[in-house]
Amino acid sequence: MTSHKKGPVAPLSPVLLAGIAARPLPHKLLQPAFNAAIKQMHRQHPDVFDRLKSVNSPRFLIDPVDLPFSFVMDTLAEDPTLEIVDSDTDERELYTQAAIRGPLLLLIELLEGRIDGDALFFSRDLVVEGDTEAVLALRNAVDGADIDVHNDLLAFFGPLAKPADLAAQAAGNIFKRFTRDLETLSRATLAPLQRKCDAQAATIEELETTVNALKKQVRRRSGKTA
Amino acid sequence: MKTEKLELVCPAGTPAALRAAVDAGADTVYCGFRDATNARNFPGLNFSREELGEGIEYARSHGSKVLVALNTYPEAGNPDPWHKAVEDAADLGAHALIMADLGLLAYAAEKRPDTRRHLSVQASASNPDAINYYKNTFDVKRVVLPRVLTVPEIAALNREIDVETEVFVFGGLCVMAEGRCSLSSYATGQSPNMNGVCSPASHVRYEDKGNKMVSKLGDFTINSFKESEAAGYPTLCKGRFVTQDKASYLFEDPTSLNAAQYLPELMEAGVTALKIEGRQRGKAYIAQVVAAFRKAADAAANGEAVPPLGLERITEGQRETTGAYNKRWQ
Numbered sequence: 001m002t003s004h005k006k007g008p009v010a011p012l013s014p015v016l017l018a019g020i021a022a023r024p025l026p027h028k029l030l031q032p033a034f035n036a037a038i039k040q041m042h043r044q045h046p047d048v049f050d051r052l053k054s055v056n057s058p059r060f061l062i063d064p065v066d067l068p069f070s071f072v073m074d075t076l077a078e079d080p081t082l083e084i085v086d087s088d089t090d091e092r093e094l095y096t097q098a099a100i101r102g103p104l105l106l107l108i109e110l111l112e113g114r115i116d117g118d119a120l121f122f123s124r125d126l127v128v129e130g131d132t133e134a135v136l137a138l139r140n141a142v143d144g145a146d147i148d149v150h151n152d153l154l155a156f157f158g159p160l161a162k163p164a165d166l167a168a169q170a171a172g173n174i175f176k177r178f179t180r181d182l183e184t185l186s187r188a189t190l191a192p193l194q195r196k197c198d199a200q201a202a203t204i205e206e207l208e209t210t211v212n213a214l215k216k217q218v219r220r221r222s223g224k225t226a
Numbered sequence: 227m228k229t230e231k232l233e234l235v236c237p238a239g240t241p242a243a244l245r246a247a248v249d250a251g252a253d254t255v256y257c258g259f260r261d262a263t264n265a266r267n268f269p270g271l272n273f274s275r276e277e278l279g280e281g282i283e284y285a286r287s288h289g290s291k292v293l294v295a296l297n298t299y300p301e302a303g304n305p306d307p308w309h310k311a312v313e314d315a316a317d318l319g320a321h322a323l324i325m326a327d328l329g330l331l332a333y334a335a336e337k338r339p340d341t342r343r344h345l346s347v348q349a350s351a352s353n354p355d356a357i358n359y360y361k362n363t364f365d366v367k368r369v370v371l372p373r374v375l376t377v378p379e380i381a382a383l384n385r386e387i388d389v390e391t392e393v394f395v396f397g398g399l400c401v402m403a404e405g406r407c408s409l410s411s412y413a414t415g416q417s418p419n420m421n422g423v424c425s426p427a428s429h430v431r432y433e434d435k436g437n438k439m440v441s442k443l444g445d446f447t448i449n450s451f452k453e454s455e456a457a458g459y460p461t462l463c464k465g466r467f468v469t470q471d472k473a474s475y476l477f478e479d480p481t482s483l484n485a486a487q488y489l490p491e492l493m494e495a496g497v498t499a500l501k502i503e504g505r506q507r508g509k510a511y512i513a514q515v516v517a518a519f520r521k522a523a524d525a526a527a528n529g530e531a532v533p534p535l536g537l538e539r540i541t542e543g544q545r546e547t548t549g550a551y552n553k554r555w556q
């Protein structure tokens with residue numbers, strides 16, 4: 001499970017389940033795909049890494065809270081890297097300047113500029129730690145870059161882009177259906193618990209009002225005797 | 227005099243945000259160079275000369291205008307970057323320059339008289355004497371009013387001046403008399419008026435303390451948010467302070483201005499333009515807010531009711547206020 005991760009709680013989603021399923025896979029097997037992805041991003045959006053030079057090309061921990069692993073991204077303008085690291089790794093040994101944590105799909109939406117980083121931060125869906133200036137610079141750099149993960153990765157397939165696109169669309173549809181099913185399942189499982197919580201919250205509110213009224217009375221009395 | 231149609235002035239911190247604002251219906255976009263000459267000098271934000279040129283071209287080809295904010299105060303003994311910014315913005319075809327400093331206004335009026343001059347909110351001009359002075363001395367065409375006036379006060383002001391007025395209608399609030407805040411300088415040594423940044427990110431830290439998140443500015447702990455509590459910007463004015471054993475927001479709650487409901491009254495009051503705050507926000511925010519206010523401004527121009535905007539989720543602290551437009555304090 002990924003529940004020991006720091007940051008926002010991982011939502012019940014296909015990403016979480018896929019992450020659990022992928023857990024036994026050795027990182028060595030996955031790493032080449034991420035090497036290719038960061039090379040492709042560098043080719044298509046060199047300006048992102050150029051903009052980060054002004055804050056000394058920081059090293060980030062990117063932590064999708066619903067996956068059993070994280071990424072260390074080195075943003076060197078000439079040769080950026082994206083390395084998979086196990087969630088159990090001691091973060092102090094990663095020598096990153098800042099960490100960004102949130103559910104994978106939100107992180108992708110953020111990368112594509114389809115969602116506002118500040119809004120995610122206000123709602124606490126996104127957690128940042130460490131060098132805030134570096135995080136802000138990264139946010140501004142990717143937001144200005146018009147990144148489209150789907151199309152950028154398709155470009156990598158060259159002449160095979162068309163069949164790859166069809167496969168991706170089919171997978172996307174399955175993913176959407178699965179997400180809906182999981183949401184229904186999660187609502188059904190949590191409904192009784194939610195009702196209990198609501199009832200408890202109402203009781204706590206009542207108690208708070210009573211305690212505040214009593215406190216006021218005590219203050220007034222002690223004011224009179226003083 | 228009643229305004230027929232309000233001009234929508236929208237923020238852009240990157241070329242992508244500028245395009246998003248124009249595509250969403252901005253009449254005008256304001257932005258700044260990537261240096262201390264503007265009051266949103268954040269890392270990775272703002273425009274190079276080349277990007278600004280392209281941005282102005284994009285806006286023009288879509289029927290929109292670009293304003294360039296040069297609204298910080300030049301450093302003593304080092305006015306050159308500000309003067310160069312005036313020259314470059316004018317050369318690139320900016321519709322107007324937004325400035326606050328008297329010296330810079332004088333320079334722009336003398337050297338580039340053909341480029342319109344707007345008075346920044348940082349100048350804090352909120353009475354007819356001050357505004358008329360700027361108009362008579364530097365031929366300022368528009369003044370951005372501080373966020374401290376009620377709608378009747380704005381109407382009264384407009385009757386006594388012969389300058390366009392622009393008012394903030396959405397976004398983060400700065401609660402001090404505009405342009406005169408020392409809180410950031412006190413905590414970090416950097417000021418919004420001189421360095422172009424309040425509470426610079428280089429001095430901000432967020433710490434995960436198990437069931438709460440703590441935000442720090444320099445050496446000061448300024449807030450602590452419970453797990454489900456909406457967070458705000460790490461500015462001292464929105465810090466939570468402990469008095470009489472109780473932690474509370476003494477200056478200002480983390481909340482955003484939303485004055486959409488006042489658009490018809492602002493038209494009656496003779497306001498020319500509506501300003502949306504947020505050059506530091508992402509293009510998704512810009513697209514959403516500009517599209518919502520486009521609808522609102524068009525509805526107001528047609529004499530229809532302003533529709534609900536549905537922007538609560540993306541605002542600071544996830545709460546909204548009508549600010550000073552409806553103030554009941556003195």
Ligand code: SF4
Nearest residue numbers: 400401402407424463
């Ligand atoms: S501390 Fe608050 S009031 Fe002062 S400049 Fe910053 S945002 Fe404005």
